[in-house]
Amino acid sequence: MSEIFKSGIVALVGKPNVGKSSLINRIIGEKIAIVSDKPQTTRNRIGGIYTTEHGQIVFYDTPGIHKPLHKLGQYILKVATSSLLGVDLLLVMVDPTDGLRESDRLVATHVNGSRVPVFLVINKIDAYSDGKLLHNFSENASRLFENVLERFYISAEKGTGVDSMIEAIFKFLPSGKLLFPEDYITDRSSRFMASEIVREKVLLHTHQEIPHSVGVSVQEFKDEGELLRIRADIVVERNSQKPIILGKGGSMIKLIGSDARRDMEYIFDQKVFLDLFVKVREKWRDKDSMIQEFTNLKDELS
Ligand SMILES: Nc1nc2c(ncn2[C@@H]2O[C@H](COP(=O)(O)OP(=O)(O)OP(=O)(O)O)[C@@H](O)[C@H]2O)c(=O)[nH]1
Secondary structure: OOOOOEEEEEEEEOOOOOOHHHHHHHHHOOOOOOOOOOOOOOOOOEEEEEEOOOEEEEEEEOOOOOOOOOHHHHHHHHHHHHOOOOOOEEEEEEOOOOOOOHHHHHHHHHHHHHOOOEEEEEOOHHHOOOHHHHHHHHHHHHHHOOOEEEEEEOOOOOOOOHHHHHHHHHHHOOEOOOOOOOOOOEOOOHHHHHHHHHHHHHHHHOOOOHHHHOEEEEEEEEEOOOEEEEEEEEEEOOHHHHHHHHOHHHHHHHHHHHHHHHHHHHHHOOEEEEEEEEEEOOOHHHOHHHHHHHHOOHHHHO
16 A cells, blocks of 8 residues: 655644653654753753654654743743744643643643644643543643644653554644655754753752753764763852752762763763863853853754
8 A cells, every 4th residue: 555655843832841852752762852850841942853654743842831030931932932833733732630720821822823733632641540530631621722633642651642643643744755864863963962961960960949040051072983072061050059060079960970971872872971060150041142052042043
């Protein structure tokens, strides 16, 4: 049977922490987007490319739509909302374990304004056992969003329901050509991935205000054949935050570094030498030039 090859762009949207990055990683089968239990982990629009004999889907993982508290937040919101434009389909993600909140209504305002068709994705069903409550939740959620064509119940973490959702996406997309070479899994550079891996380890090992205050800037990324040499700055906002990242006798930065190096060696399939430095840049999240330097946002906002 000769089948028509489909292709298109699908953006994942939702409030922070619903599981957008987890779903992208699940579908692509590799960690291309960092995940943490802290809201607003994702700052950039990251393309995950999924290619099969049926077609190619470019999934955009987008930052969670939220009310911005500082300039960096405004940039991130702009990335999230501009990702709704020019795409074929929106996967709007909701989280029954958190319920429907004002933050979901904020997402709905942007989604409804975009007029793009919507698949409603109810995630984290592994953590929600009551079928009747889940049904009610899903009814309420579909009333919030216009243009809902279909609903899916999934667990990004366990993989439940993901295959049938992908099948439905292929059915929905128009026929088209490859948008990226078939062996690509992301539209992001290795340098970008390296900075995100470092940031993920900071998020993993630090608490309270530190995770949101951190930016990472890769200063050197040199492929020396046998070795990948990476030097990166971890940037914090206040002098008082520096010793937290360094830890007692440098123990924290060592932990962040060795965790990050392990992931990099796996992803890049190469031996990595990683050198990390901690720098203080007062209020960098409110300064345009520094935001661009420490978040890789330059490309997507230009
Ligand atoms: N139980 C359960 N937890 C999940 C599932 N998917 C994601 N999570 C958890 O939810 C948290 C947030 O996941 P992310 O994938 O970072 O969420 P996100 O929507 O990309 O978050 P932002 O980057 O803040 O917008 C993490 O602690 C995940 O482990 C799921 O299917 N089931």
